[in-house]
Structures are given as structure tokens and as C-alpha cells.
Amino acid sequence: MTQSNNRKLTIARAMAESVAQEMRTDDRVFVMGEDIGELGGVYGNTRGLLEEFGKERIRDTPISETAFIGAAVGAAQDGMRPVVELMFVDFFGVCFDAIYNLMAKNIYFSGGSLKVPMVLMTSTGGGYSDGGQHSQCLYGTFAHLPGMKVVAPSNAYDAKGLMTAAIRDDSPVVFMYHKRLQGMGWLGTEPGATVKTPEESYTVEIGKAAIARKGSDVTIVSLGLGVHHALKAAEKLSEEGVEAEVVDLRSLVPLDRDTIRESVARTGRLIVVDEDYHSFGVSGEIIASVTEHDISVLKAAPRRVAFPDVPIPFERGMEQFCLPNADKIIAAYREIEAG
Amino acid sequence: MTQSNNRKLTIARAMAESVAQEMRTDDRVFVMGEDIGELGGVYGNTRGLLEEFGKERIRDTPISETAFIGAAVGAAQDGMRPVVELMFVDFFGVCFDAIYNLMAKNIYFSGGSLKVPMVLMTSTGGGYSDGGQHSQCLYGTFAHLPGMKVVAPSNAYDAKGLMTAAIRDDSPVVFMYHKRLQGMGWLGTEPGATVKTPEESYTVEIGKAAIARKGSDVTIVSLGLGVHHALKAAEKLSEEGVEAEVVDLRSLVPLDRDTIRESVARTGRLIVVDEDYHSFGVSGEIIASVTEHDISVLKAAPRRVAFPDVPIPFERGMEQFCLPNADKIIAAYREIEAG
Amino acid sequence: MQPSLEQKLWMYETMVLSRRCEEQIAKIYMEGKTPVFNMANGTIPGEMHLSDGQEPVAVGVCAHLDAEDIVTATHRPHHQAIAKGVDLDRMMAEIFGKATGLSGGRGGHMHLFDPAVNFACSGIIGQGLGPAVGAALSRKMQGKPGVAVAFIGEGATNQGAFHEALNLAAVWNVPFVCVVEDNAWGISVSKAASTSVPRNDVRAASYGIPGHYVEGNDPYRIHEVAGEAIARARAGKGPSLIEVETFRLAGHFMGDAEGYRPEGEKDALFEIDPIPRMRQRLLDDGDASDEQLSNIEKKAEERIEQAIRFARESDEPRPEDALTAVFAQA
Amino acid sequence: MQPSLEQKLWMYETMVLSRRCEEQIAKIYMEGKTPVFNMANGTIPGEMHLSDGQEPVAVGVCAHLDAEDIVTATHRPHHQAIAKGVDLDRMMAEIFGKATGLSGGRGGHMHLFDPAVNFACSGIIGQGLGPAVGAALSRKMQGKPGVAVAFIGEGATNQGAFHEALNLAAVWNVPFVCVVEDNAWGISVSKAASTSVPRNDVRAASYGIPGHYVEGNDPYRIHEVAGEAIARARAGKGPSLIEVETFRLAGHFMGDAEGYRPEGEKDALFEIDPIPRMRQRLLDDGDASDEQLSNIEKKAEERIEQAIRFARESDEPRPEDALTAVFAQA
Numbered sequence A, B: 001m002t003q004s005n006n007r008k009l010t011i012a013r014a015m016a017e018s019v020a021q022e023m024r025t026d027d028r029v030f031v032m033g034e035d036i037g038e039l040g041g042v043y044g045n046t047r048g049l050l051e052e053f054g055k056e057r058i059r060d061t062p063i064s065e066t067a068f069i070g071a072a073v074g075a076a077q078d079g080m081r082p083v084v085e086l087m088f089v090d091f092f093g094v095c096f097d098a099i100y101n102l103m104a105k106n107i108y109f110s111g112g113s114l115k116v117p118m119v120l121m122t123s124t125g126g127g128y129s130d131g132g133q134h135s136q137c138l139y140g141t142f143a144h145l146p147g148m149k150v151v152a153p154s155n156a157y158d159a160k161g162l163m164t165a166a167i168r169d170d171s172p173v174v175f176m177y178h179k180r181l182q183g184m185g186w187l188g189t190e191p192g193a194t195v196k197t198p199e200e201s202y203t204v205e206i207g208k209a210a211i212a213r214k215g216s217d218v219t220i221v222s223l224g225l226g227v228h229h230a231l232k233a234a235e236k237l238s239e240e241g242v243e244a245e246v247v248d249l250r251s252l253v254p255l256d257r258d259t260i261r262e263s264v265a266r267t268g269r270l271i272v273v274d275e276d277y278h279s280f281g282v283s284g285e286i287i288a289s290v291t292e293h294d295i296s297v298l299k300a301a302p303r304r305v306a307f308p309d310v311p312i313p314f315e316r317g318m319e320q321f322c323l324p325n326a327d328k329i330i331a332a333y334r335e336i337e338a339g
Numbered sequence C, D: 001m002q003p004s005l006e007q008k009l010w011m012y013e014t015m016v017l018s019r020r021c022e023e024q025i026a027k028i029y030m031e032g033k034t035p036v037f038n039m040a041n042g043t044i045p046g047e048m049h050l051s052d053g054q055e056p057v058a059v060g061v062c063a064h065l066d067a068e069d070i071v072t073a074t075h076r077p078h079h080q081a082i083a084k085g086v087d088l089d090r091m092m093a094e095i096f097g098k099a100t101g102l103s104g105g106r107g108g109h110m111h112l113f114d115p116a117v118n119f120a121c122s123g124i125i126g127q128g129l130g131p132a133v134g135a136a137l138s139r140k141m142q143g144k145p146g147v148a149v150a151f152i153g154e155g156a157t158n159q160g161a162f163h164e165a166l167n168l169a170a171v172w173n174v175p176f177v178c179v180v181e182d183n184a185w186g187i188s189v190s191k192a193a194s195t196s197v198p199r200n201d202v203r204a205a206s207y208g209i210p211g212h213y214v215e216g217n218d219p220y221r222i223h224e225v226a227g228e229a230i231a232r233a234r235a236g237k238g239p240s241l242i243e244v245e246t247f248r249l250a251g252h253f254m255g256d257a258e259g260y261r262p263e264g265e266k267d268a269l270f271e272i273d274p275i276p277r278m279r280q281r282l283l284d285d286g287d288a289s290d291e292q293l294s295n296i297e298k299k300a301e302e303r304i305e306q307a308i309r310f311a312r313e314s315d316e317p318r319p320e321d322a323l324t325a326v327f328a329q330a
């Protein structure tokens, strides 16, 4: 192992490095979005790219998400491999037609005669008082609609590998990165997200969950920032001799149901942690995926720790009241124990 | 009971009647949308209104969903009670910001100082080869995002009562009507949707499920057209002595979890029937709602009969292959029986 | 500048081909839908938007396009598809929902894709604009030739996507032309009731690009104006907006009672059907003999018959293939 | 036509009030964010978009508005809120996230709602346009007085919502005015890089409505042009579009390093800060004495201090109240 492989990167830098590496070897890759040029992306994931690749391939756009995401689809179908940014996932409402009715469906509508090799990267998550139009995760919203792969890394290693895999994929991939994991100085970051990341190019397979921590007593399934809450909860539980297994989904579509089911089959207990809204989303799907498969493996009713079904409040105390955290996960475990 | 109360109405006529009755007694109620005037709505639910109320209160709009749904929010906040139509729910992508970030959130953002008394009515459903941009249900998509009530009637009685309740509600209500239940001649209709509907005005409470059929052996939960599939399956199962209970959700938000749980507690078996996409949607939520509450009531793993995670194909055989129907529900029951 | 004789004959032939196509589809569409009309039934189920009357726009524009050029079309795409050179057999098979269709029956008549001639369409108003701008950008970035044309209806000009795409195309100066088929109606809503200006060419000024309005559904005039705009785009001088006055002789979709049309409108339109008019003009100008034109017409009829035969004789897709082609094949 | 003396003094006072507000917020925003700047921390967490420099637009327009008129504002709303007469104490408390805030801390600085003066704002670009058109329609339908003004930034003019709303307002001829604050930047993207025309007033022609461009960030000239447009709307003559040249003296949000600005741009802007300029003008024109103006300034400072005191002294909301007010109270 070279020294470079001991280097730690933030997710932001890992994303930018992946894009840069792909751009160097593939002329068809380019980047579009708001403030991704000079500014390097509000969340830093395109920093340095303008300097290396210039304005043609690193394109700042007007505030016209419908047009430029639609344009990415058109360019992708025409042989390019655009990486396009929707600055906050919360803005999807102004351009969701271009995303879910066009980007996601044209391969199918064309019977497979078209490819749509594009990546839509978008920031998710709250916890820093940015209010109800700038703090959502919307994982369930994107994962529910067929035709797009959806990934959400919890650390820089996965972020780089998933980004490289996404750019090389001939199908559209939505890359949801969590703001509180980006490693932006001005936002504070979860240290666990900044991990050793090889300099050389590599891929992480889209559709494979990771076991972030081994354990035998309860399975905690999560993604993105939630994985870190889960790991913290697991550490605390471990102090009292309860060993939690933490499953990091990494990808919502395809969803690695096998890994989840296999883990729950071993632990017999399930907690799902999701920063997206509680109902009709990720947490329900995970629980259903387990219970419909084999209900006998469960020793207790499954639990979820998710954002309640309310818009995201601005005020810190209110927002924290709603957000998942390690204590809530532990409380959920207590409920399971209590039966 | 007067004779009029024996009269049967289609859902389309029931909706139009409710709107007309509210418009007669409340000047603030008006209707906007594409082709809702002269044409009476593509799905007939505004037929006759232009003739009675004129162009000011029955407003055809440009093809500008973002603007006119946004305008409905502005008008609602200013004291009007708009009923606005999104012709097909599939078109939500061009205007979802106005729906989920504005209509759904302004009450909360204003701390309750604003009311947003508006109804967004929209057609759902496939089964008539209208292709992948005109056949979706998207129940899960709307139900996942907080701040809007979501109703989906299965028959004319409920449609009228829910529409009246929706118009009188000070919060935004999304009224999802299924095209194959509307009673439009040119589309064919499920006869079970056209039921006795009182002439006088009445409301059906938003947030209360109905037991469409009593039974003790299995609970089939559905909504809209799925309720009729469930009833047909129940009839067939009854021939072999299996009595299915059919729960008609009527409303997704609020979701009547109590009625579902109470039914499953009695039957011990659960099948969810949903024409919306399989994953991260309604079917997962219903199953999770039951299992997280009390896993011991289930005698077997729950099942779902939902639209697979693929865009909706045009061709009849392919589309029918994907759609829920009575046979698939019976097959799901067989799986439960087989354990 | 008038089209060349060859172009004129191609335009006439293509208009006739398109019309025959629509006539045959209209007939076949009713198979299985009588005595009770139910859109779900019959040889061709689902919605059906026909283009009768609007052929001059498709041919006037596409006369300037090659296979490598890009066209995005709408829910009313047949005339444009035919003029762009989409494989007619596979297009018809797709409309019938056959395994041999352009997308094996997954798409249907609103979702015709033929990558060989860079043709795509979609059922959402304004949706094709962004992709056309993107394809134009792709050519510019790759240094490859090709102009992208987005066809839309006049009703679509009030959709946000129209504004965003034209601005983006202008800012990026890509080889893009937006062609608006102004048939005066968006389903039952008239242009006057939906659009704040009588003509959309004035909206070009919002993007600092040339705007044109072509009156009279006149294929030669359309050909001329489109030719200029497309040449301009090819020369790297950027996008244009063209609105063309046309009309639809059919209902919005099949089954439309058209109660919204003022009395007599429809009859008057049939009087100015562009196909007999062009035929007469070719004769009057001495560009073709009656026999030549009859020959063209016969050939068009046969071509459509062949496509229909192909569609009818093709197999239905396997139902379970509905689950395939969601993602690109590895 | 110049504003009346009373209007001039109100405009000056309101500009100063707004500026003091921003200055104080800027200072308090940094409480708890040093030595390490983390947006999540401090007395006022989250994003913070200040309006320094853009005050002339707010006051020039709102001088013509009463409480019953409607304003929708953007992510940069303080100057407009203050000019519209939003309750300053409760606005400040909302920015602090207190229980006494306009929405009890649920909204924050991008979501200020004061129904008493018909003020609303939102954080999504272009989102306020539709609601303003709808409120204007509501007044027209109810036969009640009132004009609706939507403020947006120049970057927002390339969003589809802009186009749709202006067309709809024009088609329905409602009392609506769209005011574009052209501060030359949308975050780091310049107007030239995002907008296909140098000035948005030309886009009014797309809707058959009057378009105006006001140069120089000049409160009197803004007052005049806005007055005409608002009077026109009140007279039932329909909507207008006004773009105003202005500038922001602050970063896009607090913490913005503004590396995208050309060298010297910022310094030059401080030279033409509209507040000292207006002060000088009032003196030069003999409209007010130095003492009068100093008095106004002192009062403004005190008013802001009072609002801040109110905010500081107010209680935080109960965390569990996050779950309330999702739906209207019965």
C-alpha cells in the first residue's frame, strides 16, 4: 500500500477527485449546475475542477433546473456523460419532471435502445437550522420512482467509489450526499465520514450494502448520516454488552434486501434509522422487506427512528427534537427489549 | 329516505355535484385547471359547472401548472377556497414545488397564522394503455411528504362526501380520483364505483378508513380501484369458505392505522393491494404500520400486490402483467396459506 | 427562396405519407371500439393524437435535416417522426404495441424513439425542449455537426420549460431551433385564452434570438424560414424561435367531440387542407404532372399498408418483458 | 414625479431601519460562530441572506403599498418585510427562532409570514410569483382593493415560474407587479452568464405588458416607476414588470468569501452606497436638516435595538411544538 492510500479525504474532496479522474480519461464527462464553477459547488464537491478543465466542461448554469437537467438527459442520450448538480434536493419540485419522467424513463420508453449515462448529484439533510426548504432528505421520494439508481454514501471511501461507478454507469444515477458529512468547514462535519481514500481510481458497486459494524443482537439499518448515529448508538450499547450490527445501505435503488434480511435473520431484531420523513418512505420499506420475507426471524416488533411527518422546523431545539440521533436509537432498542 | 337518495351517481358526477353545492353556498369556492370549463374536465368531474357558474368561477388555465397551482395557494391564503385540477397526477413533476414546498408547508411555515383551504384534484391510474406518463398512481409520492391531506375514494358516495369535506377543510387536500372509476363512457368503468349517492350535501370524514367487507380470515387493505379488486378476490375466496375483510383506506393522510391494526388483530393475515409502485410506497408503509405495532398478531408473513418497480408499459399484455387484480390477490392468499 | 423541385416532391410525398398514416390509424383505432367506444379496447388502445393538417410544419422543417440532426417531438408526433425518417414499420408496430415496435411495446404512440435518426418524443408538455438543447450542446462540445429541433404546440409556450430552455440555448449559443405548431388550440383551450400575446415570435426578443411567424400553413414559406434558422444554427450563430400557423383537422385525441370549436370552424379548415392545396400548386407551377403525383400518392398508400401489415403480423411482446429494459443493458 | 416630502422621509427612515437591522443581525449572527465558523451554531443559526444595498427597491415600491396589498418576497427578505410593515419584534424573534416569532420559530429568516400586512416569503427561487398572481386574482374576484407585488432577484427571471406567472397574470389581467432586484449576481453566477438579454424589461413584451428598467439604484426613480405600475394595476389595467438595477453590499449569504467578484467591485459599490447618497440628496435638496436625519437614524437604531431585545428576551419554543401547526387549527 502506498502512502497516498493512507490519506484521508472529506466526501466533498472524494467526489471532486472521482469526477476529475473520470474527466481526465473520458472526454464525454462534463459537469453542469448552479455555482459549480468558480465557487466549486456550495458543498465543495466540484472544487478545483474549473481550474483544471475550464468553462466548457465545468458549466455554471442559470437557475433553470428544468432546462439544464433536461439538457443533461439530451446530452447523455447523445453520447456525453454529464454529471449534473441539483444544489439542494429540496429544489426537486421545480424540475422533477425532467428527473423522474424523462431521465428515469427514457431507457425504458426506448426499449433499451437509448442509454442515459448521467449522474444527478444533490445535497441532502438538515440539522443546521436551514429551514424547511433546505434541509430535507427525500430519500423515499427518489427511491419510490422506478428507473433511476439512488445512492447515498456515509463516508469518503464509498463516495469516491460510488461516484466513479455512477459516472461509468449507462443508466441514470442519483447521488445524494449529506451536507453534514461533506467536510465543509463552515458547516461542521461528522468526523467518521472523513476516511482513508485511495488516490487511484476504483469503484464501489451500486446496489450492495455494507456491514459497517458486526453484531449479533440487533440490526440497525441506515444510510448517510444515520449510519454514524447508528455506530454511536452501537458503541454505547456495546458498553452494556449488547452488540448491534449496523447495515449501511449505501444504495436505495437497487436495494440490497439480501444483506438486510440475512443480518436480521441472525440478530432477530430490527431498527431502521432514517432522516427522511417517517411515513411512506425508506423506514417502512425496510421493515416490510424483512417481514414479508420471513416473519419468524423477528424476536420483537421492528422499530423506526425517522423524521416525524412535519415540515422541518428552523429553530434548533425543534429541529433536533425531530432528527434521529444515537439516544433515540438506544431508546428504540430499550422498547424492543421491553417487548 | 327520499327517492333521490336511491339515485346512483358516477364518481365524476358526484365530484361535480359536491363542488356545485359548495359553490352555491360559498362565494369563495372556485375552480381552476386545464380544460375544466367548456370541456367539463377530461375526466368529467367539472361537467356542468361552467354553465351554472360562468367563466369567472370556472377558469380554464394555460398549460402552466406551476403558476396556477401557485396562484391557488395565493388565493387560498387570501380568503378564497380554490379547487384546482392537475389533469393527470403524472404531470406533478412540472409543478411539485408549488404543491409540496408551498401548498403543503405554508401553514407550518406561518406557525398556523395562515390557512390554505384548497383542494388539488388529480386523476390517477392506468389499465387502458395510456403509457408511462399518463397511467401512474403516485399515491406514495404524495403521502410521503408532510402537510397535505391525501384522499382517494373508491366509490361515488365517498367521493362526494370527501370532496365536500375537502372543500370545507382549512388545510390543503389532494383529491386523487382513479380514471377507471370515474364512469366516463369512453374509458369503461368499474361498476362498483357507481353507487347510491344522496342529493343533499354531506361529508365523509377525512382520515377514516371504511370496512368495505367484513371478514375474519385475512385483511386486504387497499384504496381506489384496488378496493374493487379486493372485493372480487374476497367473493371468490368466500366460495371456498375463506372470509376476507376488505379495508378501504379512503385517505392516506391522515392514515387510519387503528382500523388497519384492529382488523389484522382479528384476522391475523394481511395483504396490501396498491396500484402504485411496489417499493418505498403505500404497501411498505401499511405492512410496517402493522408489524411495528404488534408483530404477534400476524399468523403469517404479510403480502403485497403492487405495481412492480418499472415504468408503466404501453402494451396491454405487459401493462396487465404489472397491474394488481383479483387473481393476484388470491395467489397472495395462497402463499400465506402455504406459509 | 423556394424549395428545390426535389425538395418539393419530397415534401409532398411525406405529407401524403403522414396523412395516409393518420387515416389508417384512425380507422384501425376504431377496431374493437364499436359499438361501445372504450379507449382501453381494440387493436390500438390508449390515447391517440393525430396530426392531420399539421403536415406542412413537419416537412418544411425536416426537409433541412439529416439523420444526424436531432428532433424532439410531442404527444402528437407522427408527422414529425415520418418527416424525420423514423423507421415506419417499427413505428407502426410500436403504435400497435408489438414486440417488433421501436421499443417493443413499452412506449406506445407518445413515446417513439428511433436513435438511428435521433428522434424522440414524450407526452408531457414542453418536456422535449431541455433534451434538444442538451443534444445541441453535446454536438457543440464534441465538435460534431448537427442541429437540434424541438417541436412543440402553441399551448406549450406557456410552460416554464419553454422559457428556461430558450434562455439556456441562447446563453450557451447552441445549434437549436424551437418550432411551435400553432394549431390555435390546446385541447379545448384557445390560444387567446391561454397566451398573453397573439404570436409567439415576439417572445424571441426575451432571449435575444431571431423570432419568426409563418402564416397560412404554407409548406414553402415554412421551408424557407426554417431553412434560414437551421442554417444559422449550423453556422454556430445560435438558436431561433419559429411559430407556424397551422391547424388540426382531427380532434385533440380520438374520441374528442370538439364541442369547444366555434360553429363552422372545422368545415372551413377542410376547405384549406394543405395537401390538396399543395397538390394543386405543384400542378399550377408545372412542378409535377397529375400522373406523377398520383404515383406518389399510390406509393405512399402502399408504404403505409406495408407498415400496417408489418405491425399486424408481428408478435405481441411477452408480458413478462414488461420487467426488462428499466436500466441500460450491460 | 418625485415622491412627496413625507414619502421621502419615510423612504429614508425605512432604508436606515433596514440597514441597521442587517448590521445588527450580521453582528449577532457571528455570536457563537467564532473562532470556528459553523453555520449550525450561535444565536442565529442557518443561512443568512442580507439585503444591504438593495434597500432602495423595497422602499421605492412599498411606499405605494398599504397593509391590505400583498407582497411575496424571497430568500433575501428583510428590507422588503420592513418596508411592507411586518411586525419588527416578531420578525426579529422569528429570525432568532423564538416562541414569540412570527411563526414560533418554525420558519426562520427565509420564511417570514405576517398575514396582518399580507407579507410572505420563501426560499425557493421564483416560488412567490404564483401566489402573488393568485392573491391578485382573489382581490379581483372578490371585488376587493389590493395589488400584489412579487419581488424576485434577476437570477430568478430564468426560472420557469417567472414566465408562467407573468403570462397568467397578463391573460387574467390581475393587479400584479413583478419587481426584479437586479444585483448582478445569483450567488456566484453573473447576470451575463445566466441571462440571454442584458435587461429583463424587454421580456415584458412576451406578455404584452409594460416593462421598465430603472438604473442607478435610485430610490426616487424607483418610486416613480413603481408608482405608475401600481396605479395601473389598481386601475384594473393589469400587470407590469419592473427591473431595478441595484447591488448587494453583502455576500450572497453570511460566510460567502465572494471570490467570484472582480477585483475592486466591492469597494466601488461602497462608494455608491444608497443610504449616504440619499442622505446627501435630502440635505442638498433642502428636504431635511442634518439634525432631522440624525434623529431619524437614532430612532431607527433604537427601534432595531428594541426588536433585538424582544427577540433575545423571548423564550425558545418548546421542542415538541415542532409537531404542531402542520394543519390548520379547527
Ligand SMILES: Cc1ncc(C[n+]2csc(CCOP(=O)(O)OP(=O)(O)O)c2C)c(N)n1
Pocket: B034, B063, B065, B087, B091, B094, C075, C076, C123, C124, C125, C152, C153, C154, C155, C156, C157, C183, C185, C186, C187, C252
Ligand atoms: C405538463 C402537462 N400538462 C398538461 C398536459 C395535458 N395535455 C396534453 S396535450 C395538451 C394540449 C397541448 O396543446 P399544444 O401544446 O397546443 O399542442 P397540441 O395538442 O395542440 O398539438 C395538454 C394540456 C400534459 N401532457 N403535460
Ligand SMILES: Cc1ncc(C[n+]2csc(CCOP(=O)(O)OP(=O)(O)O)c2C)c(N)n1
Pocket: A034, A063, A065, A087, A091, A094, D075, D076, D123, D124, D125, D152, D153, D154, D155, D156, D157, D183, D185, D186, D187, D252
Ligand atoms: C429553485 C431554486 N434553485 C436554486 C436555489 C439556490 N439559490 C438560492 S439564492 C440563489 C441565487 C438567486 O439569485 P437572484 O434571484 O438574483 O437573487 P439574489 O440572491 O441575488 O438576491 C440560488 C441559486 C433556490 N433557492 N431555488
Ligand SMILES: [Mg+2]
Pocket: C153, C154, C155, C181, C182, C183, C184, C185, C186, C187
Ligand atoms: Mg395547439
Ligand SMILES: [Mg+2]
Pocket: D153, D154, D155, D181, D182, D183, D184, D185, D186, D187
Ligand atoms: Mg441577484
